[in-house]
Amino acid sequence: MKSLGSIRRDFAPWNDPNAKPYIQFENVTKRFGDFTAVNNLSLTIFEREFFALLGASGCGKSTLLRMLAGFEEPSAGRILLDGQDLRGIPPYRRPVNMMFQSYALFPHMTVENNIAFGLKQDGMAKSDIEKRVAEMLKLVKLEQFAKRKPHQLSGGQRQRVALARSVAKRPKVLLLDEPLGALDKKLREETQFELMDLQQELGLTFVVVTHDQEEAMTMADRIAIMDKGEVMQVATPAEVYEAPGSRFVAGFVGNVNMFEGKVARGEAGAASIDAGNGITIRTENAGDAAAGATVAFAIRPEKIKVSSKKPADAVNAIEGEVYDIAYLGDMTVYHIKLDDGHVVRASAMNAARITEDPLTWNDRAWVSFRPDAGVVLTR
Amino acid sequence: MNATWSRFNITSIVLGFAFLYLPIVLLIVFSFNESKLVTVWGGFSTKWYVSLFHNQGLMDAAWVTVRVGVISATVATVLGTLAALTLTRYTRFRGRVLFSGMVFAPLVMPEVITGLSLLLLFVAVGLDRGFLTVTLAHITLTMCFVAVVVQSRLVTFDRSLEEAAMDLGAPPVKTFFQITLPVIMPAIVSGWMLAFTLSLDDLVIASFTSGPGATTLPMKIYSQVRLGVTPEINAACTILIAVVAVGVIAASVVNKRREVQRQLDEQAAQRG
Numbered sequence: 328m329k330s331l332g333s334i335r336r337d338f339a340p341w342n343d344p345n346a347k348p349y350i351q352f353e354n355v356t357k358r359f360g361d362f363t364a365v366n367n368l369s370l371t372i373f374e375r376e377f378f379a380l381l382g383a384s385g386c387g388k389s390t391l392l393r394m395l396a397g398f399e400e401p402s403a404g405r406i407l408l409d410g411q412d413l414r415g416i417p418p419y420r421r422p423v424n425m426m427f428q429s430y431a432l433f434p435h436m437t438v439e440n441n442i443a444f445g446l447k448q449d450g451m452a453k454s455d456i457e458k459r460v461a462e463m464l465k466l467v468k469l470e471q472f473a474k475r476k477p478h479q480l481s482g483g484q485r486q487r488v489a490l491a492r493s494v495a496k497r498p499k500v501l502l503l504d505e506p507l508g509a510l511d512k513k514l515r516e517e518t519q520f521e522l523m524d525l526q527q528e529l530g531l532t533f534v535v536v537t538h539d540q541e542e543a544m545t546m547a548d549r550i551a552i553m554d555k556g557e558v559m560q561v562a563t564p565a566e567v568y569e570a571p572g573s574r575f576v577a578g579f580v581g582n583v584n585m586f587e588g589k590v591a592r593g594e595a596g597a598a599s600i601d602a603g604n605g606i607t608i609r610t611e612n613a614g615d616a617a618a619g620a621t622v623a624f625a626i627r628p629e630k631i632k633v634s635s636k637k638p639a640d641a642v643n644a645i646e647g648e649v650y651d652i653a654y655l656g657d658m659t660v661y662h663i664k665l666d667d668g669h670v671v672r673a674s675a676m677n678a679a680r681i682t683e684d685p686l687t688w689n690d691r692a693w694v695s696f697r698p699d700a701g702v703v704l705t706r
Numbered sequence: 707m708n709a710t711w712s713r714f715n716i717t718s719i720v721l722g723f724a725f726l727y728l729p730i731v732l733l734i735v736f737s738f739n740e741s742k743l744v745t746v747w748g749g750f751s752t753k754w755y756v757s758l759f760h761n762q763g764l765m766d767a768a769w770v771t772v773r774v775g776v777i778s779a780t781v782a783t784v785l786g787t788l789a790a791l792t793l794t795r796y797t798r799f800r801g802r803v804l805f806s807g808m809v810f811a812p813l814v815m816p817e818v819i820t821g822l823s824l825l826l827l828f829v830a831v832g833l834d835r836g837f838l839t840v841t842l843a844h845i846t847l848t849m850c851f852v853a854v855v856v857q858s859r860l861v862t863f864d865r866s867l868e869e870a871a872m873d874l875g876a877p878p879v880k881t882f883f884q885i886t887l888p889v890i891m892p893a894i895v896s897g898w899m900l901a902f903t904l905s906l907d908d909l910v911i912a913s914f915t916s917g918p919g920a921t922t923l924p925m926k927i928y929s930q931v932r933l934g935v936t937p938e939i940n941a942a943c944t945i946l947i948a949v950v951a952v953g954v955i956a957a958s959v960v961n962k963r964r965e966v967q968r969q970l971d972e973q974a975a976q977r978g
Contacts, residue, residue, distance in 0.1 A: 418872045431870035435888045445874030479971040
């Protein structure tokens with residue numbers, strides 16, 4: 328038997344042109360009065376995928392989820408699940424279950440009745456219901472809380488009841504609306520891994536809506552980054568971070584330094600970018616940027632090195648002054664003010680306990696990076 | 707700390723309570739009066755309670771009042787709940803403002819006007835005044851109170867509960883009866899109790915809309931008092947007060963207990 332880890336590692340149906348799409352949004356638009364929440368959006372999700380919709384509030388990600396659940400109908404376009412058009416199918420007949428942000432536990436029912444609710448609607452035999460409820464309680468480790476009411480549980484326990492209730496019917500797709508939003512940081516991190524294990528164990532397709540990029544990066548196989556009702560990029564967490572498709576995505580996920588400038592092409596993918604004020608950046612990741620085009624050069628803080636002297640072999644090195652230092656324990660973040668006023672953020676792992684060459688406020692410093700460290704963004 | 711029981715505080719409390727409860731205490735005391743004269747104390751006796759239960763007129767009136775109260779409160783609760791649901795759920799239909807204004811108008815309408823207009827209506831449609839008309843009038847009067855109570859609960863109702871039920875496979879009607887109704891039931895029960903109480907002590911509207919054979923207790927008491935207060939009436943009122951007091955105290959004790967239990971539960975849940 329394959330280990331869970333290797334299943335996860337080898338799972339990439341989006342790269343397989345013959346893979347059958349499981350959930351398809353085809354040119355879906357949703358308008359509320361004059362407001363367009365989702366704008367001509369197309370998206371494909373595969374079976375057993377852990378898919379995250381990431382975006383700021385109001386970007387349309389929750390509307391997308393609610394359309395999949397059947398609480399909203401698209402104004403235009405269609406949604407297919409396993410080849411079946413979902414239009415006109417009410418929420419209570421869709422093979423999809425949702426875990427709500429507020430958990431929406433029925434306050435007048437015990438934990439076991441909450442979990443059994445969906446099974447009873449299907450007319451399942453009483454003994455089967457009992458068996459399934461016991462199984463679900465075991466899955467979320469709440470066996471001894473079966474007879475409690477929701478208000479007798481802590482936040483984390485309520486979250487697990489909500490989860491057990493939404494997977495009890497073995498839906499084809501589980502939708503999770505900000506599933507960890509109400510938990511504190513430590514519990515959230517633990518629960519992220521629990522959710523991932525659960526998804527593998529049950530072999531379900533998960534679609535999760537979140538505004539927390541760390542959560543999306545940790546859990547999801549692929550992330551769709553949304554803004555103003557449109558999908559900006561769909562990619563794996565690593566691709567989203569290392570090869571963002573646009574300035575918006577680069578700025579939305581993680582921290583980034585951006586230099587705007589004109590492109591002068593070199594050979595193959597190489598190019599140099601004139602960022603003004605005598606700063607020229609040489610890069611190997613220019614992609615298909617046309618010569619003379621105005622582009623952004625984006626580079627992550629951890630890929631920038633800070634030193635008090637100019638590194639001898641550096642291709643890119645710019646001089647500035649230490650403007651701010653934040654010591655975070657595991658790493659230190661430097662804000663370096665370049666001579667043209669541009670502030671660059673650089674972070675350094677604190678691998679050694681004591682640094683030999685400590686930089687301090689107002690010191691002259693050099694920021695340097697390799698030619699393959701950043702990316703050129705045309706959009 | 708010795709300022710807590712200053713002379714001023716004590717005086718205000720004594721005066722305040724005297725103002726509220728002296729008339730009631732007097733009434734209760736004189737219901738146990740041996741003498742037939744209401745204002746002269748003639749010794750302790752319970753004979754007026756005995757004679758009260760032999761006073762067929764008063765007993766009939768009491769029975770009418772209870773029947774009118776139960777029927778009108780029940781119908782008003784159904785209608786008021788429906789109105790509240792409509793007003794909180796369908797916020798965009800045409801004429802919503804007019805409708806909500808009309809539902810709540812009886813709250814501020816002088817009872818004399820409500821009573822008179824209902825009387826005119828019943829005469830116009832040729833409905834004989836009696837049990838039916840007074841019940842209909844009370845439904846009209848109390849429905850808006852039920853709507854207010856239920857609506858205030860529905861405003862804070864988490865709609866995702868209903869969505870969750872539907873998501874788990876319950877059609878809308880089933881969702882309403884299995885989720886919405888049980889959750890808002892406390893508000894519906896208080897609405898019913900409010901409606902029942904209002905119907906119980908209404909004199910003005912009942913006087914306009916009632917007819918022969920459907921005299922309610924307040925009407926009966928009022929008409930008897932005009933002929934002179936008898937200790938029998940005092941006894942009837944004392945029983946009414948006792949019933950209401952027991953009801954109010956029981957309700958608040960149950961509420962308090964539930965509250966305390968809930969707090970204990972929540973503390974226990976936080977500890978894990």
